Amino acid sequence: MRLGVIGLGTMGRPMARNLLKAGFSLAVYNRTASKASPLLELGAAWAPSPADLAQTSDVILTILPDTPDVEAVLFGPKGIWEGIRPGGIVIEMSTIAPDAAVRFARRLAEKACEMLDAPVSGGERGAIEGTLAIMVGGREDIFHQCLPILRALGQTIVYTGPSGNGQKTKLVNQLICALNIVAMAEGLHLAEMLGLDLEITLRAISQGAAASWMLSNLAPKILQNDFAPGFKIALQRKDLRLVREAIRRACRHEALERADREREAFPGAELAFRLFCEAVAEGLGELGTQGLITLYRRRA
Numbered sequence: 001m002r003l004g005v006i007g008l009g010t011m012g013r014p015m016a017r018n019l020l021k022a023g024f025s026l027a028v029y030n031r032t033a034s035k036a037s038p039l040l041e042l043g044a045a046w047a048p049s050p051a052d053l054a055q056t057s058d059v060i061l062t063i064l065p066d067t068p069d070v071e072a073v074l075f076g077p078k079g080i081w082e083g084i085r086p087g088g089i090v091i092e093m094s095t096i097a098p099d100a101a102v103r104f105a106r107r108l109a110e111k112a113c114e115m116l117d118a119p120v121s122g123g124e125r126g127a128i129e130g131t132l133a134i135m136v137g138g139r140e141d142i143f144h145q146c147l148p149i150l151r152a153l154g155q156t157i158v159y160t161g162p163s164g165n166g167q168k169t170k171l172v173n174q175l176i177c178a179l180n181i182v183a184m185a186e187g188l189h190l191a192e193m194l195g196l197d198l199e200i201t202l203r204a205i206s207q208g209a210a211a212s213w214m215l216s217n218l219a220p221k222i223l224q225n226d227f228a229p230g231f232k233i234a235l236q237r238k239d240l241r242l243v244r245e246a247i248r249r250a251c252r253h254e255a256l257e258r259a260d261r262e263r264e265a266f267p268g269a270e271l272a273f274r275l276f277c278e279a280v281a282e283g284l285g286e287l288g289t290q291g292l293i294t295l296y297r298r299r300a
């Protein structure tokens with residue numbers, strides 16, 4: 001089976017490496033071609049455009065920032081649509097709007113092609129170690145057909161139902177993650193304000209009831225003054241924007257009457273979105289999400 005990967009950023013590069021390590025034949029495309037070099041050295045083939053990549057791949061994996069980027073790579077000039085052959089499968093692994101995922105899958109079906117929405121969780125480390133959580137929406141038989149590919153990338157691979165359900169599940173994941181980041185940053189900032197030693201504080205609390213992925217993986221980075229991404233603050237804000245859009249749709253769906261009902265029903269989503277918007281406005285968007293603590297520190 002010939003695979004193609006489009007998007008060699010923080011996540012896409014190590015994911016492509018793991019597919020090569022698992023023995024798949026792989027073509028790659030990235031907007032900035034130079035990022036492909038380490039993968040070409042490992043045996044990947046370069047495709048000059050998404051259309052070229054689609055022409056020679058049975059299964060195409062995309063991992064790009066946002067909905068418009070995925071739409072451009074799928075259906076824009078020299079996009080996947082121009083090259084994909086009937087029977088081709090797209091595994092779309094970016095975090096994008098669930099309704100867009102459904103729309104893209106329907107359009108691909110016009111060419112007798114399939115699309116799974118298969119967003120991931122577990123961060124750069126999960127991508128490097130091949131331990132991602134992958135939540136998959138789409139046709140169940142196509143999911144089973146693609147499992148050997150997904151197993152090279154992740155550990156917890158769950159079929160969540162029809163097209164769009166993978167992205168809906170990911171939005172639930174992202175709301176919980178964002179609130180955990182806020183909790184971690186605010187908690188550590190309180191420790192600073194109380195004059196506590198952060199390293200001792202972390203040792204004392206990180207195995208108790210306050211334990212979380214964020215506390216284990218991101219808090220140590222704060223202690224080391226390491227604010228490199230990982231997962232960029234700008235991308236977390238994008239995910240919270242998608243969460244809010246999904247909430248608004250769900251509230252409308254339930255025919256709730258008051259316009260601001262979603263704000264009352266999901267106050268945590270509103271708070272996290274506001275904080276991440278403020279962080280981006282203060283120029284912190286390219287930091288890893290642990291950089292949210294900088295917002296607190298600047299205001300102290």
Ligand SMILES: NC(=O)c1ccc[n+]([C@@H]2O[C@H](COP(=O)([O-])OP(=O)(O)OC[C@H]3O[C@@H](n4cnc5c(N)ncnc54)[C@H](OP(=O)(O)O)[C@@H]3O)[C@@H](O)[C@H]2O)c1
Nearest residue numbers: 007008009010011031032064065069094095123124230231
């Ligand atoms: N980082 C994480 O921890 C993490 C975890 C889970 C899920 N995710 C999700 O995974 C996706 C990718 O995240 P990432 O952290 O890998 O992002 P990233 O490091 O910013 O990489 C994005 C990649 O997409 C390419 N790209 C951007 N816009 C494009 C466009 N319009 N057309 C073609 N290519 C384009 C970039 O190309 P260039 O090289 O030319 O810039 C780059 O290769 C996002 O949806 C994110 O929410 C990320």
